[in-house]
Amino acid sequence: MSAPSGAGKTTLGRSLLEREAGLQHSISYTTRAMRSAEQDGVDYHFVSREDFQRMIDKGEFVEWARVHDNYYGTCLADIERLCSQGHDVLLDIDVQGAEQLRARGLDAVFIFIVPPDMEVLHQRLQKRDTDPPEVIATRVKNARQEMQQASRYDYIVINDKLDEAVQTMHAIIKAEHSRAQRVMPKVRRLGV
Numbered sequence: 001m002s003a004p005s006g007a008g009k010t011t012l013g014r015s016l017l018e019r020e021a022g023l024q025h026s027i028s029y030t031t032r033a034m035r036s037a038e039q040d041g042v043d044y045h046f047v048s049r050e051d052f053q054r055m056i057d058k059g060e061f062v063e064w065a066r067v068h069d070n071y072y073g074t075c076l077a078d079i080e081r082l083c084s085q086g087h088d089v090l091l092d093i094d095v096q097g098a099e100q101l102r103a104r105g106l107d108a109v110f111i112f113i114v115p116p117d118m119e120v121l122h123q124r125l126q127k128r129d130t131d132p133p134e135v136i137a138t139r140v141k142n143a144r145q146e147m148q149q150a151s152r153y154d155y156i157v158i159n160d161k162l163d164e165a166v167q168t169m170h171a172i173i174k175a176e177h178s179r180a181q182r183v184m185p186k187v188r189r190l191g192v
């Protein structure tokens, strides 16, 4: 899933993980500084720029991108391990990362989260109270650019009321499990 900053993606992701027993979050690697409420190995694996570069060189990322002056990446081995354990894997990645996954042709479902309107997005960014006004202005500008990518996704979820958005995400996951191409291997095992 991708969303512009302030669309409520983190809260939505957390609620979804609580609701979906089979869903696991892939913990990304990042070079950004840890925020006070965050934990290393829980929210992100916080690594140095050098360690991140080493992982790029070794081809350990299935995708990586520079976002807001920091680097973020998804470790291929992590998602392979979770998938082999039978989990669905939730990736919280930016539009550049999603584009890389699309290019790789992975069996992935791309969901874009949007705020109900730009005013709500602005308010959510202000309420966070962590960023100065000029940073908020940049984030709103970036959000507009990122939202132009929404049509490249399989689904767009409007995050107006959290409960409804979580239900919609749940419905998408359910429906995707029933996609013929995913179920056919099971049908074939029935000897059809």
Ligand code: 5GP
Binding pocket: 002, 003, 004, 005, 028, 029, 032, 063, 064, 065, 067, 068, 072, 073, 074, 092, 093, 094, 095, 096, 097, 098
């Ligand atoms: P934040 O620093 O606020 O946690 O995240 C900033 C942005 O980085 C968000 O848009 C988030 O989706 C994106 N991001 C987080 N992890 C990854 C990742 O592993 N890969 C990519 N491409 N983007 C990520």
